[in-house]
Amino acid sequence: MLRREAEKLSPPLMYEKRGHVAVVRFNRPEVHNAYNMAMRDSLYEALAAVRDDPEVRVAVLLGNGPSFCSGGDLTEFGTAAGPVAARAARWRRDVAGIIASLPKPLIAGVHGFALGGGLEFALLCDLCVVSDDAKLRFPETGLGTIPGVGGTQTMARLAGAARALEVLWSGRWITPREAVDWGLAVKVVPRAQLEKTTLRMATHLATLDPNLLVLSKRAVWEGLERALCSALWLEHKLAQRAGVAAAKEDRRQLEERAGV
Amino acid sequence: MKHKATKLWPVEIERKGPIAILTVHHETTKGYIDATGDSQLCRAIEEIAFDDSVRVALLRSGRPPFCLGIAVGESEPWRLRSIEALAQVSCPVIAVVDGAAVAEGLELALACDLRFASERTHFALPQIALGRFPRNGATQRLPRLVGRMRALDMLWTGRRVSAREALRWGLINGIYPRRTLSRQAKHYAHLLTQRAPIALGYAKEAVLQGLDTTLNQGMRLEEDLYVLLQTTTDWRSGVEAFRQKTVARFRGR
Numbered sequence: 001m002l003r004r005e006a007e008k009l010s011p012p013l014m015y016e017k018r019g020h021v022a023v024v025r026f027n028r029p030e031v032h033n034a035y036n037m038a039m040r041d042s043l044y045e046a047l048a049a050v051r052d053d054p055e056v057r058v059a060v061l062l063g064n065g066p067s068f069c070s071g072g073d074l075t076e077f078g079t080a081a082g083p084v085a086a087r088a089a090r091w092r093r094d095v096a097g098i099i100a101s102l103p104k105p106l107i108a109g110v111h112g113f114a115l116g117g118g119l120e121f122a123l124l125c126d127l128c129v130v131s132d133d134a135k136l137r138f139p140e141t142g143l144g145t146i147p148g149v150g151g152t153q154t155m156a157r158l159a160g161a162a163r164a165l166e167v168l169w170s171g172r173w174i175t176p177r178e179a180v181d182w183g184l185a186v187k188v189v190p191r192a193q194l195e196k197t198t199l200r201m202a203t204h205l206a207t208l209d210p211n212l213l214v215l216s217k218r219a220v221w222e223g224l225e226r227a228l229c230s231a232l233w234l235e236h237k238l239a240q241r242a243g244v245a246a247a248k249e250d251r252r253q254l255e256e257r258a259g260v
Numbered sequence: 261m262k263h264k265a266t267k268l269w270p271v272e273i274e275r276k277g278p279i280a281i282l283t284v285h286h287e288t289t290k291g292y293i294d295a296t297g298d299s300q301l302c303r304a305i306e307e308i309a310f311d312d313s314v315r316v317a318l319l320r321s322g323r324p325p326f327c328l329g330i331a332v333g334e335s336e337p338w339r340l341r342s343i344e345a346l347a348q349v350s351c352p353v354i355a356v357v358d359g360a361a362v363a364e365g366l367e368l369a370l371a372c373d374l375r376f377a378s379e380r381t382h383f384a385l386p387q388i389a390l391g392r393f394p395r396n397g398a399t400q401r402l403p404r405l406v407g408r409m410r411a412l413d414m415l416w417t418g419r420r421v422s423a424r425e426a427l428r429w430g431l432i433n434g435i436y437p438r439r440t441l442s443r444q445a446k447h448y449a450h451l452l453t454q455r456a457p458i459a460l461g462y463a464k465e466a467v468l469q470g471l472d473t474t475l476n477q478g479m480r481l482e483e484d485l486y487v488l489l490q491t492t493t494d495w496r497s498g499v500e501a502f503r504q505k506t507v508a509r510f511r512g513r
Contacts (some may be wrong), residue, residue: 077499083490090483100475105394130507141463144456144498144510148486153478159430160405161467165373166433169352169452182430219334 013042014064015049020057020206021199022050029065035117036073040095047098050106057210058202061108061125062195068110069118071139072148096150099124100221102215105205109198110134111191120149123158126217128185129201131194136174137186138167157224158183211245269302272322273307278453279446280308285322292331293340293364301342309349312512315457316449317353319372320442324359327368340364343396346371350461352452356445357381358438367396370405373387373464375431376445378438382420383431389418404471405418406431456494457512481502 014025024046026033033039050059063069080086099106101120108122111131117138122128130136138155140146147155149166155164167174179185189197192246205213215238223231266460274281282304286297293301308314321327330337343364346353355361355372362384369375369383385402387394403411406429414421426432436444452460463487470478489495494510501508 074499074502076497078490083487086490087483087487090487096479097476100479141455141459142498142508143502144264144459144495144508145489146459146463146466146482146486148483150475150479150482152463152482153475155465156471157475161471162374162405162433163430164467165352165464168467169455169460170448171455180455181428219474 011042012036012039015042015046017053017056018199019203020055020210021202022046022053022056022059024050026061026063026069027065029063029067030173031073032067032070032113033061033063033065033118034070034073036076037190039073040093040217044093044095044098047095047102051098051102052106056104057213058105058107059102060198060202060203061106061121062198063111063118065112067112067118068108068114068134069114069121070113071118090102090148096120096124101148103217104210105213105238107198107202107205109194110136110185111194116140116147116151117149120147120154123154123184124150126133127201128179129194130169130176130179130185130188130197131191132176132188133191134179134188136179137171137178139171141169142171155184188257209246212242215239271297271304273304276316276446277294278313278457279449280311280314280317281446282308282317282319282329283322284320285437286313286327287323289330289331291321291325291360291365293327293329293368294312295338298340298342302340302345305342305345305349308351309345315351315460315512316452317349317351318356318445318449319353319368320356320445321358321468325365326355326357326359326361327365329363329367329387330364337364337387337392337395340368340396343368343371350464351457352460352464354445354449354450356442357432358441360384363387363394364396367394367398367401370397374433376434376436376441376448377426377432377437378441380438381423381426381432381435383414383423383426384418384420385414386418388415397455402431405429428466432442454507454510456489456492456498456508456510458492459489462489 012028014022014027028034050056106125108125108128110122110128110176111134114136116139138147138151163182176188180188219235219238223234270285272283284311308317355369355375357369357377363386366383366385373378385394385398389478397438410429423435427435466482466485470481493513498508
């Protein structure tokens with residue numbers, strides 16, 4: 001990974017393992033964690049580490065400083081050598097894609113500003129906890145563009161087309177209460193308890209059978225893409241697989257006890 | 261610009277700059293929609309669908325109810341051409357619902373993108389209770405918006421759903437006192453006219469088309485539209501205005 005000296009002292013992203021929980025933190029607090037290319041590269045690598053590290057069972061996404069993430073860094077807007085290059089870069093480091101296809105639970109803890117891309121990251125996570133000071137909105141149509149990190153898709157799937165369009169078009173603030181009522185977040189907590197609550201949730205999930213977490217996540221995400229009858233068949237197949245794994249584990253423990 | 265169609269079921273198109281307001285005057289049919297009304301409404305919708313100067317469209321009734329659907333016993337209900345025409349409109353279409361939106365009237369509102377309603381509004385799908393089958397999208401658009409259980413409850417019981425309940429379900433986007441409803445809707449429409457019109461249309465396309473496909477394909481569509489927007493002058497002026505901390509004036513190019 002190429003990083004400037006300054007970034008070595010203060011990397012745009014922090015990655016830390018606490019037992020089976022990986023904690024990923026946006027770390028450009030002076031600019032409300034505006035998402036720039038260096039951050040994108042680090043996030044891509046951090047997510048790949050979450051995916052590939054067998055010790056990690058659950059990951060948490062947080063923001064250092066006053067905000068979760070204020071979206072794409074506008075100082076970098078228009079620096080790509082045209083739309084074709086921009087599109088190629090997006091698929092080379094497909095951060096949204098790696099989140100959407102991450103087999104393990106990913107939990108966002110959102111405080112302060114979550115704008116545009118910042119909000120979209122939270123919506124791509126499996127669970128989201130918002131603090132009572134969270135300020136969420138999609139500013140894109142006011143900048144001549146639309147969301148580009150899956151926001152039009154996740155928002156519509158979680159809250160329905162009408163609620164999605166209402167906020168995508170107007171760019172108005174979405175309150176933490178609305179976020180919970182619409183199914184964008186699982187709960188609102190006071191600002192001071194956000195990190196603790198999010199980490200506690202992750203630590204709890206990490207005590208569960210990791211195989212069941214992975215299989216259940218896949219059943220829900222992949223099942224929603226299919227017609228119901230095919231999705232039920234998928235659930236059946238995944239349940240069988242979970243059963244086989246559980247039986248293997250039982251046998252292993254029996255053999256261990258028997259000293260085989 | 262203001263023009264009126266025939267006396268029987270006149271549909272009025274009023275322009276306030278980039279906002280088109282379609283007002284249905286259904287007094288002569290007592291709030292019901294008939295074949296004449298359907299074809300007039302269809303023509304009005306097509307007119308705004310192919311007019312690039314329209315950036316936001318509002319659909320309302322001249323007085324309550326919003327629309328009671330096709331009159332019972334008139335004939336076997338047909339597929340309303342006006343509802344099909346709504347699918348062609350690429351800009352935001354907002355139903356301003358004051359008073360009952362019943363049967364095909366609700367189906368008409370469901371074919372719009374957003375719905376703002378007054379407190380006295382209620383919604384119902386009495387067709388099945390009357391031995392008819394809804395054929396203008398209710399069995400598809402309603403469950404996608406509020407979930408299958410609420411949809412079947414409405415379809416089977418035909419019961420009235422209040423504006424409050426509808427708001428909680430996400431069937432409507434906002435609820436206002438009847439005196440301010442029209443103003444609030446116009447205010448929201450005006451807000452949208454300040455934003456980039458091509459981006460508004462693309463956001464609609466990404467959401468509606470994206471819901472009909474897998475998440476992965478939906479995200480690819482979003483990305484393609486996102487990149488395509490970078491070729492517009494509106495995108496350049498939007499980013500520029502943000503940097504200069506000024507307000508962008510979008511021209512739809």
